[in-house]
Amino acid sequence: MDLPIDLQYLFHQLRIIKVFQDIQKIYYPLLAAAGVPLNLVTIVNLSRGKCGLSKCVTRYLVAMAAADLLVVIIDLILRQIPIVYSERFVFLLYFPVCNIHAVLLYAATDCSVWFTVTFTFDRFVAICCQKLKTKYCTEKTAAVILGTVSVLSCLKDITWYFMYTGKYKLDNDPWFCSVTPGVTDSQLWTAIELLHYILTPFVPFILILLLNALIVKNILVANRARRRLRGHDTGENARDPEMVSRRKSIILLFVISGNFILLWAMLMMQSVWNRMIYVLGVFSALPRFVQETGFMLQLLSCSTNTFIYAVTQTKFRDQLKNVVNYHFTVIVKFIK
Template sequence: MGLSVYQRILISWKVQYYFRYIIAVIGLLSNLVAIVVLGRGKCGLSRCITHYMVAMAAADLLAVFCNVAIFYLYAAIFRHVHTIACTLQQVMAFVSLDCSVWLTVAFTFDRFVAICCQDFKNRYCTVRIARVAIATVYVVSLMRNIPYYFAFEPYYGNVECMEKPEYFSHPGWIAFSWIHNILTPLLPFFVIVLLNILTVRSIVVASRARRKLRAHVSGEKQEDPEIESRRKSIILLFCVSGSFILLWLTEVMLRIYSDIANSHYVPNWAHPMTMANTAGNMLKILSSCTNTFIYVMTQSKVRDELKNAIKYPSTMCLKLVRR
């Protein structure tokens, strides 16, 4: 016999509960480590790339806190001021995710320019431009999500929030929802896909031309340090953007389906759309925890700095004991 509706709902809630708990621990620790390690500037990366990576780690840290960690704090601490706390939490949750998404776009575009637009590279791929881009993403994300403060209301014993009924019926809110869904995550998703396609195309064409030139000059195949250096630099780009694409794919497909079919309400918590939305939301949140592991796996100097950071407390203790 299959599981009853109640059993499916109970399993879904348990999975969400433990998933949020694990992600809260892993996400907060991993992003804090990334900020500290990358902020030291000793990972062999350019200052421009380091700025983007630290900013993404900070946005991911905020996203994990606002979308996951605060879930456990809300009922215990903010329950008696639910109206303010609930709506502020929702605003900051949207702001943090927007920052995380659009900083990934900014990083991808920066690497696209560095690899494919050599004439424009020296003017765009600078620390000043990186700081301006990062600040712009944070400010714009905050400003455009302020209306969400008026879109939510508490429910379920004042422990969680949901959209007000007029959010799905009033023309102004419908237009706002469409614009929001286009700006996050539809537009960033397709921009990142397009930039990656153009980057791959440029790399393939440039690599073929360089190999032919070196073969013509030297008469034999040799290892090209320039191609090897470029290969290592794009691994980071493709891992970061590829992780984003895979983990946000479910959310993007559900947003497109919900807006086209106008199916914002579901009959019950065991409905397939509810389960799909739960899965998409969990994968979306998981994307805020993966970048640190990508940095460690793809960058040897990041691994070395992480090892040094882990060894530092024990080294200091040994020094104190020897004194």
């Protein structure tokens, strides 16, 4: 006997979710095994100051790697892996610390996202605002900006401590803790949740796209003016040291920005869609696998910057090779 269409659709969705859960049981542990050492190596490599980057840029990139490392630990290792292996982590239900976990997770995620925005703005100033560059693009200013973002992120996300209980749900839901009774129906909850989605990642999306568009416009104008000044129509750009240096900085910026936008896009789309359903009461819910894919891509974004630096920065790649060769030599000697 054929099942009704609604039951067929439900059965189909459950099968897709089961497939995603099986994939996640392999994907998340592998991502954690790669994400922790990659971010640690990035932090060490950049901190040594031998990658040919300015101290200001280095400070931003180190902060981004540190924030990504925290997300890998707090979100991937302490949240997603226990959820996909929930039958082995039932003991977490007896540890009433989920609201503390939530505050740390959301604060780390906010820092990871907004550090990318502050780095983009720093490069915008360096490329488009030459008069402001010497005052703004400094190591001290970078430290102040990064510290301010960290403090504001913690202050913003401390509200989740009071909105959640300490009990884990062990369910792959954006709100992975049990909620304080009566909170979900309150206007305060709606306002905080809406602010959360607006600030991470909707506003960063808009700012990064806007800043990159302005940078591209400035580059095109500057390139035309520089060619006129040098008296050549074509061919000279490739041998212009100033343009070569600027090109490397721009490639690094655009690849980091593009990586962020690409890997966060699905989760942002799903989050905005859910809010439209909740607020407007229209549209149908997106399939569950959209959310699962969004989580997987968002966490992948915390482990890709090492590859970006290795591809776009020759000196970083050389330093990375030295680190790998050194540890390989130590392991070989130990085995012998």
